[in-house]
């Protein structure tokens with residue numbers, strides 16, 4: 369179905385903002401206008417739920433999570449950036465694999481199966497987008513994905 373991504377994303381961030389730890393800060397850099405994309409809302413909700421829970425799970429006290437949506441040529445680019453423990457370079461390519469978890473000891477106590485990002489990749493790809501990560505160990509992680517987007521023609525009814 370056709371969904372205004374700006375509004376859809378804001379609602380998801382709101383839900384996490386109400387439940388989050390008080391000392392983690394949220395910053396939103398979102399367009400001030402609707403961006404209509406054709407998506408499966410339930411599936412994209414699952415994608416964002418996982419990425420945002422990861423960001424919160426690995427964020428330190430006082431950390432900031434930055435949510436960004438950029439309109440570009442033929443696509444929108446969505447990014448969720450945290451100031452958490454980060455991911456070593458050599459593991460970065462594997463985090464979208466099924467059941468992959470970076471550090472067994474470190475992540476055992478935080479729970480999870482290692483499926484979240486594998487499912488996210490499948491669903492983003494199914495929407496015609498791509499997903500990737502950048503990270504610096506000890507400084508934070510950024511998960512970025514794109515979705516196809518065509519600006520709607522302004523119709524002048526006058």
Ligand code: ATP
Pocket residue numbers: 418422423426450452453454455463468469470471475479480481482483484485486509
């Ligand atoms: P699940 O999502 O199934 O509950 P999970 O969160 O461990 O389990 P994924 O979401 O697929 O699994 O993430 C895979 C691994 O990538 C994680 O176990 C973690 O090691 C690493 N990872 C993912 N997101 C972050 C992040 N924001 N900061 C640091 N490490 C991360």
Ligand code: MG
Pocket residue numbers: 418419421422480484485
């Ligand atoms: Mg996860």
